[in-house]
Amino acid sequence: MLSSLYSSYTTSLIIFSISFLLVAYTTGATNFYNEFDITWGGGRGKIAGTGDMLTLSLDRVSGSGFQSKKEYLFGRIDMELKLVPGNSAGTVTAYYLSSQGINHDEIDFEFLGNLTGDPYTLHTNVYTQGKGEREQQFQMWFDPTSNFHTYSIHWTPRTIVFLVDNTPIREFKNREAIGVPFPKNQPMRLYSSLWSADEWATRGGLVKTDWTHAPFVASYRNFKVKPSVKSHSNMTRKEKIRWVQKNHMIYNYCTDNKRFPRGFPAECTV
Numbered sequence: 001m002l003s004s005l006y007s008s009y010t011t012s013l014i015i016f017s018i019s020f021l022l023v024a025y026t027t028g029a030t031n032f033y034n035e036f037d038i039t040w041g042g043g044r045g046k047i048a049g050t051g052d053m054l055t056l057s058l059d060r061v062s063g064s065g066f067q068s069k070k071e072y073l074f075g076r077i078d079m080e081l082k083l084v085p086g087n088s089a090g091t092v093t094a095y096y097l098s099s100q101g102i103n104h105d106e107i108d109f110e111f112l113g114n115l116t117g118d119p120y121t122l123h124t125n126v127y128t129q130g131k132g133e134r135e136q137q138f139q140m141w142f143d144p145t146s147n148f149h150t151y152s153i154h155w156t157p158r159t160i161v162f163l164v165d166n167t168p169i170r171e172f173k174n175r176e177a178i179g180v181p182f183p184k185n186q187p188m189r190l191y192s193s194l195w196s197a198d199e200w201a202t203r204g205g206l207v208k209t210d211w212t213h214a215p216f217v218a219s220y221r222n223f224k225v226k227p228s229v230k231s232h233s234n235m236t237r238k239e240k241i242r243w244v245q246k247n248h249m250i251y252n253y254c255t256d257n258k259r260f261p262r263g264f265p266a267e268c269t270v
């Protein structure tokens with residue numbers, strides 16, 4: 001008993017120190033060559049020039065993706081993304097933190113494309129110990145394809161906040177006190193990929209990817225990681241989240257009766 005306690009303590013201590021070191025290293029805008037590996041896509045993912053920009057592309061043959069070289073445990077991660085412009089129906093740009101294994105934790109942004117002029121859907125989810133089903137979806141109050149916008153994840157032991165251009169849109173609080181697991185022991189890598197999911201992505205699969213518009217391209221710049229500063233839930237944040245959720249939220253698992261006929265997940269009831 002004592003030895004297993006001790007070893008789990010040292011393991012967390014080691015994980016904590018490693019992640020602290022990793023996080024402490026990286027402040028300020030970073031070089032994509034140093035931070036990321038293009039992991040698939042046969043040349044469709046590219047880091048440009050001096051390393052200040054990365055693009056993913058998708059055509060009929062393949063999409064593409066990248067992942068961070070480092071792992072993170074807590075911190076604030078910012079990235080500017082410019083999504084696939086024009087007719088992006090059927091395309092999905094995923095941008096997420098994830099650990100590995102069946103009991104993995106995951107913090108997701110997913111951007112579902114649309115026909116020219118129709119709004120993108122920003123899909124969010126949180127997996128803890130391998131279990132997700134915590135979707136919330138939003139439409140942006142701007143056109144996410146005409147310019148770069150900053151998408152952030154602020155992850156502390158107490159809470160996970162999703163932000164868009166610094167406006168918090170969703171908070172997933174640590175509710176371990178009522179039995180809901182919270183991601184806090186497994187370091188995560190940052191992943192992104194661009195692929196076609198036209199069997200479900202746009203209007204539930206009714207609108208297919210129009211390959212005459214390929215290649216589809218999403219762009220990334222200004223990746224930043226800051227060590228996590230203590231994050232208290234405060235009134236400003238609550239008010240902003242309330243505003244976003246009132247005006248821009250189009251789906252919330254916590255109000256989807258049909259999906260949870262036997263009662264909502266515990267975190268929905270507090």
Ligand SMILES: *[C@@H]1O[C@H](CO)[C@@H](O)[C@H](O)[C@H]1NC(C)=O
Nearest residue numbers: 112114118119121201202203
């Ligand atoms: C695309 O636009 C239509 C029409 O405004 C909307 O109903 C739909 O939610 C949008 N997003 C997706 C991913 O289908």
Ligand SMILES: *[C@@H]1O[C@H](CO)[C@@H](O)[C@H](O)[C@H]1NC(C)=O
Nearest residue numbers: 168231232234235236237240
């Ligand atoms: C309150 O929340 C806002 C929005 O997330 C943040 O910018 C601000 O720093 C927070 N203030 C405090 C005192 O934590």
